[in-house]
Amino acid sequence: MNQPLLQVSDLHVEIATRQGIVRAVDGVSLEVPAGEAVGLVGESGSGKSMTLKAILGVLPPEARVTAGEVLLDGIDLTALSNSQLNKFRGPKIAMIFQEPMSALNPVMRVGQQIAEGPRVHLGLNRAQAAERALDLMRRVGIPDPERRFRSFPHEFSGGMRQRVMIAIALSCDPSVILCDEPTTALDVTIQDQILRLLAKLCRETGASLVFVTHDLPVVAQVCHQLAVMYAGEIVERGTVQDVLTQPRHPYTLGLVRSAPDVDHPRSSLAAIPGSPPSLIHPPSGCRFHPRCPFAEEDCTVTHPPLRLLDAGRATACLHSERCLQAETQTEGADR
Amino acid sequence: MGRMTFVIRRLLLLVPTAVGVTIIAFFMIHLIPGNPAQTILGIHATPRGITILDRQWGLNRPLASQYWLFMDRLVHGNLGQSLFYGVPVGGLITSHLPPTLWLICYAAVIAIVISVPLAMIAASRKDGIRDHIVRAVPLLGLGMPAFWLALILQTTLAVKFQLFPVSGYGTGIGGHLHSMFLPALVVAIALCPVVIRSLRASMLNVLGADYITTARAKGVPGLRLFVRHVLRNAVIPAVTVLGINIGFLIGGTLIVEAVFAIPGLGNLMINSIFDRDFPVVQGVALVFGIMVVLVNLLTDVAYATLDPRVRFDR
Amino acid sequence: MSAISITGQTGPPESAPEATAGERAQPRRARWYRQPALMAGLVIIGLILMAVIAAPLLTSYNPDAQNLNATLSGISAQHWLGTDQLGRDTFSRLLYGGRTDLQIAFIAVLFPFCLGTILGSIAGYFGGWVDIIIMRLVDIVVAFPFFVLVIALVFVLGPGERSIYIAITLIGWVSYARIIRGEILVAKRQEYVLAAQSGGLSNVRIMGRHLLPNVISQAIIYAMSDIVQDILAIVTLSYLGLGIQPPAPDWGTMISDGQNFLTTHWQLTTIPGLAVVVTGLGLSLIGDGLADLLRPGQS
Numbered sequence: 001m002n003q004p005l006l007q008v009s010d011l012h013v014e015i016a017t018r019q020g021i022v023r024a025v026d027g028v029s030l031e032v033p034a035g036e037a038v039g040l041v042g043e044s045g046s047g048k049s050m051t052l053k054a055i056l057g058v059l060p061p062e063a064r065v066t067a068g069e070v071l072l073d074g075i076d077l078t079a080l081s082n083s084q085l086n087k088f089r090g091p092k093i094a095m096i097f098q099e100p101m102s103a104l105n106p107v108m109r110v111g112q113q114i115a116e117g118p119r120v121h122l123g124l125n126r127a128q129a130a131e132r133a134l135d136l137m138r139r140v141g142i143p144d145p146e147r148r149f150r151s152f153p154h155e156f157s158g159g160m161r162q163r164v165m166i167a168i169a170l171s172c173d174p175s176v177i178l179c180d181e182p183t184t185a186l187d188v189t190i191q192d193q194i195l196r197l198l199a200k201l202c203r204e205t206g207a208s209l210v211f212v213t214h215d216l217p218v219v220a221q222v223c224h225q226l227a228v229m230y231a232g233e234i235v236e237r238g239t240v241q242d243v244l245t246q247p248r249h250p251y252t253l254g255l256v257r258s259a260p261d262v263d264h265p266r267s268s269l270a271a272i273p274g275s276p277p278s279l280i281h282p283p284s285g286c287r288f289h290p291r292c293p294f295a296e297e298d299c300t301v302t303h304p305p306l307r308l309l310d311a312g313r314a315t316a317c318l319h320s321e322r323c324l325q326a327e328t329q330t331e332g333a334d335r
Numbered sequence: 336m337g338r339m340t341f342v343i344r345r346l347l348l349l350v351p352t353a354v355g356v357t358i359i360a361f362f363m364i365h366l367i368p369g370n371p372a373q374t375i376l377g378i379h380a381t382p383r384g385i386t387i388l389d390r391q392w393g394l395n396r397p398l399a400s401q402y403w404l405f406m407d408r409l410v411h412g413n414l415g416q417s418l419f420y421g422v423p424v425g426g427l428i429t430s431h432l433p434p435t436l437w438l439i440c441y442a443a444v445i446a447i448v449i450s451v452p453l454a455m456i457a458a459s460r461k462d463g464i465r466d467h468i469v470r471a472v473p474l475l476g477l478g479m480p481a482f483w484l485a486l487i488l489q490t491t492l493a494v495k496f497q498l499f500p501v502s503g504y505g506t507g508i509g510g511h512l513h514s515m516f517l518p519a520l521v522v523a524i525a526l527c528p529v530v531i532r533s534l535r536a537s538m539l540n541v542l543g544a545d546y547i548t549t550a551r552a553k554g555v556p557g558l559r560l561f562v563r564h565v566l567r568n569a570v571i572p573a574v575t576v577l578g579i580n581i582g583f584l585i586g587g588t589l590i591v592e593a594v595f596a597i598p599g600l601g602n603l604m605i606n607s608i609f610d611r612d613f614p615v616v617q618g619v620a621l622v623f624g625i626m627v628v629l630v631n632l633l634t635d636v637a638y639a640t641l642d643p644r645v646r647f648d649r
Numbered sequence: 650m651s652a653i654s655i656t657g658q659t660g661p662p663e664s665a666p667e668a669t670a671g672e673r674a675q676p677r678r679a680r681w682y683r684q685p686a687l688m689a690g691l692v693i694i695g696l697i698l699m700a701v702i703a704a705p706l707l708t709s710y711n712p713d714a715q716n717l718n719a720t721l722s723g724i725s726a727q728h729w730l731g732t733d734q735l736g737r738d739t740f741s742r743l744l745y746g747g748r749t750d751l752q753i754a755f756i757a758v759l760f761p762f763c764l765g766t767i768l769g770s771i772a773g774y775f776g777g778w779v780d781i782i783i784m785r786l787v788d789i790v791v792a793f794p795f796f797v798l799v800i801a802l803v804f805v806l807g808p809g810e811r812s813i814y815i816a817i818t819l820i821g822w823v824s825y826a827r828i829i830r831g832e833i834l835v836a837k838r839q840e841y842v843l844a845a846q847s848g849g850l851s852n853v854r855i856m857g858r859h860l861l862p863n864v865i866s867q868a869i870i871y872a873m874s875d876i877v878q879d880i881l882a883i884v885t886l887s888y889l890g891l892g893i894q895p896p897a898p899d900w901g902t903m904i905s906d907g908q909n910f911l912t913t914h915w916q917l918t919t920i921p922g923l924a925v926v927v928t929g930l931g932l933s934l935i936g937d938g939l940a941d942l943l944r945p946g947q948s
Contacts, residue, residue, distance in 0.1 A: 058551045061461075082557075089554030097552075102545035106644060107567055117553050152643045168553065355789030366805045374807075474937070478877050478929010480884050483904055483922035490911040586796030590885055604797070605889065608804045620801045624793045631792075 005208050006032040006055070006093075006176050011068035013047070013054045020280040024050040024063065026232035029306070030210070032176060032225075037202060037209035039219035039240065041255070042229035045276045048212040049098075051229075052178045054078075055210075056095050057085045072176065090117045094169040098181040100161035104153035110164050111137075111149030117171040136167040140197060159190035163197070170201060177202070179211045183218060195221050216259045220244060225312075228252045231277050231287040234306055238313040248309065248320040250292045286318065294322040341645075345635050349628055356624035360617055361405045364392065376418075376611075391416070414621070415614035419607065424618040427603060432622075434504050435599035437511055438588050441519035443577065446526045454534035455561075458542055469535070473528030481587050485521045485594040492517060502596035518595045522587040526580065533576040538569045571642050578634025582627050687938025693931030697924075701747040710738035712745040712898040721914055733906055733917055743924060746898040751928070753810060753893075754880045758872055760818035765825025766868060770856050772826065773833030784830070787823045795820060799882050800891065808891045817879055824875065825868050832864035866943050873936030877929045884925055900925055 013025035025047045032038050040048045053059045055070050057077060070077040072093060077085060097103040105113060114136055115129035124132065130149070137145035140163040153161055162182060169177050179198070183191040199222050202209050211223050219226060219240060226243045228236040228251065236249040247253040254272035274291035277283050283290050289299040298318060306316045317323070367374045372388035388394070392415075393401045408415070414424035457469035493501040505514030541547065542565060550564045589601035596602065600619050607615035639645045700707065710728075716736030723731045730739035772783040790798070802816035836842065837860065845855045886892030887901025895902055900921040907917025 053548075056552055058548050086554040086556050089552055091554075095549075095552040097545060097549055099545055103549045105546040105550065105564055105568070107571070107642060108563070116550075116555060120553075120555060120559065154644050165549075168549070351785060352788045352792055355785065356792050359789060359793070363801060363805050366802065368806065474930050474933045475926060477874070477933050478881070478926045480881055480888075480901075480904075480922060480925050482885055482888055483918070483925070486904070486908050486911060486918060487922070490915075494912060582791070582794035582797075584794075586794040589794075589796055589800070590889075593889070604800070608800065608891070613805075616801055616804055620793065620797055623797045627792045627794060 004031040005034040005073065006030070006210070007071040008051070008055065009069050009071070011051065011054060011070065012066045013050050013059065013063055014066045015050075015060075015063040017062070017280075022279045023232055023282070024279060025054060026282075027068070028229070028232070028234055029068075030227060030234070032208045032210055034175065034208055035202075035206050036225060037199075037211055037223040038225040038227065039223035040210060040212045040227050040229060041214065041216065041219055043214055043276055045279070046229040047232040047279075048214075048229050049180050052095065052180050052210065052212055056089060056093060056178060057082065058095070087121070090121045090172040090174065092174055093176040093178065094172070094174040095178040095180065096162075096165050096169045096182045099185050100158060100165050101153065103165060104161060106153055109150050109152060110156070111151075114164065114167045114171055117168060121172050132171065133167070136171055137164075139170070139201070140164075140167045141193075142167070158186050159194060162186060162190075162194050166194075166197065166201065170205065170207075173205065174207060176208045176210065179209060181213050184213065184215065191218070198222060216244065216255060228255070231282055232279055233287065233316065234314075235288065235316040236314065237306070242313060246324065248313070248315040248323050249288075249317045250294050250323060251288050253323050253326060254291075286316070294319055294326075341639050342632075342636055345632055349632055353625060353628050356628060357406065357409060357621065358402070360621035360624065361402055363617055363620070364394075364613065365398075371613075409621075414618040417607075417612055417615050419610040419612040419615070424614050427615060428600065428618055428622055431598060431600045431603045433599075434515075434597050435588055435592070435601060437504075438515055438519055438522065438592065438597065438599060439584055441512075441515055442522035442526065442584060442588070445519050445523035446530055446577075449523060450527055450530040450534055451566075454531050454538055457531075457535045458538035461539060469531065473531050476524060476528040479525065481521055481525045482590045482594050484524060485518065485591050488517050488521060489594065504597050504599075515597070518588075518591045518597060521591050522584065525587045526584055529580055529583070530573065530577060534569065534573045537572040538565065541565050541568045544568070571638065574637050574641060575634060578630055578637070581630040581634075585623055585626065684938045684942055686934045687942060690931045690934025690936075690938055693927060694935060697747065697928055697931065698751070701744055701751060704741070704744035704748060708738065708741040708744060710741040712737060712742045713896045714738070721910065723914070724916070730916060730920060731914065733903070734910065739903075739917060739920065742898045742903055743900075743921060746900045746903055746921065747924060747928075749893060749897055749899050750880060750883055750901075753813060753883055754876050757814055757817045757879050757883070758821070758876045760814065761821030761875070762825055762868065762872055764818060765822035765827075766829050766861070766865070768822065769826035769829030770833055770861065773830035774837055774852065774856055774860070780830075783826065787826055790820060790823045793820075795878065796882060796885070800886065800889075803886060803891050808886075809894055813883060813886065813892060817882070821875065821879070824871060828867050828871055829864060832867055833860055836860055836864050866939075870936050870939045870943070873932050873939065877932050880925060880928060 008028060008030040011025050011028045012023070015022040015024050028047070028051055030038065030040075030051075040051065042048050050059070050063065053063075054065050055077065057080070059065070065078050068078065072088065075088075077088065080088075104110070111130060111133050114133040115124075115126075118124045118132050119126070119129045122129075134145045134149060137148065142148055142160060142163050148156075153164070156164065165182070182198070183194050186194060195218060198209070201207075209222070211219065213219055223240050226238060226240045227234050228243065228249065230251050236243055236247065236252045238248075243252060244256055247256055251272070254270070257270040258272060272291055277287055277290070283300075285298070285300040285302055286292070286295075286304050289295040292299065296319065302318065304316045304318045306314050308314050309320070364371050370385070372385045372392070372394060376384050376388065393404045396404070412425050414428065416422070417424050417427055420427065453469050453472075457466040460466055489501060493499045499517050500514045503514055505511045547560070547564060550560055555564065585601075588599065589604065591597075592599045592601035593605045600622065604616060604619040607613075607619070708729075714737060716732065718736065719728070719732050720734050720736045721732060722728055725731070728738050728740065730743065732738055733742070768783050772780040798820045799816045802819065803812045806812035806815060833856075841859060842855060845859050850859075883892055884899070884901035884904070887899045888905045889901075890905070892901060893899040903921040904918050907914070907921075911918055
């Protein structure tokens with residue numbers, strides 16, 4: 001297989017605040033092969049959204065990329081100016097946001113917002129862009145597109161708005177689509193529809209996905225690869241199957257255990273104790289150690305690097321075999 | 336709800352206010368200490384003159400009946416007779432209206448032209464040096480007497496450097512634009528502090544919004560982003576602010592017209608005050624009041640036109 | 650700092666420091682002397698007030714004293730800012746004029762403040778018909794441009810100080826009424842009001858001792874800009890000859906007296922105007938500073 005389509009190497013994003021420098025993304029590396037969906041999982045504040053925004057260059061003004069590179073088709077996006085980046089945004093790489101109500105321009109008609117990308121990037125005139133927009137609206141399953149073209153965002157329901165956002169993202173045929181928790185703000189029943197739609201569209205267009213979420217079952221439904229983020233770092237990586245069935249990092253183990261499972265009901269929900277760490281002054285050594293049930297002396301001192309276990313499988317835990325033991329123990333107990 | 340219904344509803348709500356405006360205008364005469372007719376006529380008062388005025392204004396009738404007389408005349412476009420000129424007040428007002436309207440519109444345009452770029456500069460780098468400068472300037476403007484600025488500009492630019500006419504309205508569109516530039520500039524400068532502040536605030540609001548991030552993520556280039564996304568949303572509250580401050584605008588034109596001798600309503604009012612021409616003063620005040628009410632209506636309509644969310648609620 | 654200012658969005662806080670335990674919380678109210686705007690404003694107004702109050706100490710000239718031998722003299726050691734066309738010392742007129750204008754403006758703002766606060770409280774607290782009537786009245790008065798009404802009323806009542814007070818009071822109360830009413834509408838739902846009511850306290854007592862102290866701050870902030878507006882109105886009326894009557898010294902009259910000499914002796918008109926601008930600046934700074942102070946985190 002040749003070079004991955006999107007390659008993030010050692011990305012660092014810092015945010016200047018009154019209390020100090022927040023290291024939102026602290027050395028994240030990611031590879032997204034063509035046509036595959038990579039999930040990025042973690043709690044709020046783990047840096048997942050910031051990673052996506054850094055890739056696209058739409059960070060808020062207080063945040064900056066301080067190190068690392070983002071290679072798309074071999075070109076480093078972090079080295080480009082904003083106007084140069086604009087040529088990539090849309091045709092090569094696009095993003096779907098979490099809150100479709102606030103992410104759509106309230107005074108602009110929906111059809112125009114979908115058509116804007118093609119007009120700007122593909123040089124289509126108004127009529128052609130409108131045609132394309134109508135076509136996209138049909139593909140994402142918006143009923144009665146001719147009438148809906150002239151509607152405003154507030155006239156749509158949440159699920160419909162998210163379909164509009166998907167249409168916008170697809171409008172210039174990008175090869176990579178970044179998804180920032182696209183279903184979190186939606187009802188559970190709608191979530192499923194949107195996820196299926198996303199999966200189907202990616203299969204049809206061959207686009208790669210980077211899917212950020214804090215919801216494990218969602219990731220399982222859509223993605224092939226999975227990376228787990230904690231406190232601005234990637235702590236585990238592998239295929240979705242491997243990571244979720246045999247987690248090799250205590251944090252992942254905690255996430256898996258705390259996800260409610262309809263098929264194996266437990267008497268109480270297991271939660272990860274403690275709260276997310278400060279990103280200004282992270283804990284010494286392994287950042288997870290204050291909340292880790294397997295923490296040992298060396299965990300407080302050494303900052304563990306992400307090390308390869310097998311092909312495509314990596315973990316940042318010094319004692320990852322403890323997770324294997326714990327998992328087999330639990331399985332034994334459940335039976 | 337539809338725009339037509341919206342407008343009609345707003346119009347109906349305005350009727351009580353408009354009526355109230357007429358009541359206040361009507362009532363002014365009764366605030367005059369002593370016998371109104373006598374005080375108005377002042378040193379020219381003769382017993383016969385007083386009786387004539389009394390009868391003309393119905394001052395010897397009960398209050399309600401006086402108001403009825405007033406409204407009856409008003410509805411027929413009769414605002415009384417000017418004591419000084421001896422012609423109907425309505426005619427005086429109509430002839431003096433155009434220059435004032437010109438001045439108001441001209442000043443509003445200049446104010447927008449000055450404020451939008453300044454607000455944009457300030458909002459694009461919040462808390463930077465440029466932001467602080469732009470925020471400091473309105474503080475000076477808030478305390479500046481309009482007539483003082485008018486005098487200074489008039490003396491330097493018109494008298495000394497002879498770039499503009501010292502006074503007057505000019506003839507033809509070009510003449511108007513030239514003659515009225517200084518007065519409009521003064522009024523605009525008086526208005527700017529408020530407009531800059533609110534534009535900056537609403538721009539900051541918009542700049543931080545999610546849909547701007549979406550537009551950036553779409554790769555929308557700078558100018559298009561600014562005009563179709565930022566500005567389009569930021570003007571909505573600014574239009575309201577401009578509309579609310581129409582009273583302030585009109586008050587500014589009053590004194591500026593006096594300094595620059597522009598034959599508008601403000602100048603008419605001030606001269607009539609000096610001439611003790613009460614009916615004219617009352618008439619102009621009434622017209623100004625109705626003007627404000629109408630502009631408020633226009634502002635509401637403009638707001639509904641610009642913001643699609645408003646139209647469809649309720 | 651809230652998450653909004655960090656990420657610039659209104660989305661969920663992503664990397665907000667206060668999502669973490671163990672970070673020290675920001676002090677809730679900034680110290681008032683640390684607000685630069687407020688301090689600058691207080692300094693400016695303080696200096697002006699001191700100069701104006703200490704007028705007899707700073708100048709030996711009587712502001713009305715004419716000296717026809719020394720008319721229109723420029724800046725000199727005897728007359729720091731020169732003299733006007735009647736030989737009156739400009740510096741002295743500036744100081745004493747400031748006394749007049751500032752005194753009237755500060756007093757003039759009190760009546761609308763009180764009247765508006767009372768009416769606004771009644772409207773907000775009791776609601777119903779009283780509220781509707783008072784707010785209708787507000788709408789009507791607001792429909793007139795402030796200065797148009799002021800000048801019409803002063804015309805009708807006759808020029809002079811008394812008319813200014815009456816006119817400003819009759820027109821100026823509306824803004825205070827609106828502000829106080831708005832604040833009270835929100836505040837009266839608070840629990841301490843319910844507690845006071847169930848304790849059987851009279852409405853007047855509740856309004857006066859419980860609600861008002863909490864809502865008055867917005868009115869005070871507005872009062873700062875209102876004083877500026879009043880000063881401008883007073884000075885403009887005096888310029889027209891309808892306000893402070895000569896020979897009482899006043900900045901507006903000074904501007905009017907000096908306007909014929911702008912090309913030759915520009916300081917006669919320029920200096921009093923600058924005095925108004927600087928006073929306005931100081932008061933606006935105080936108003937802004939107070940506003941920042943009373944709403945932390947929102948600049």
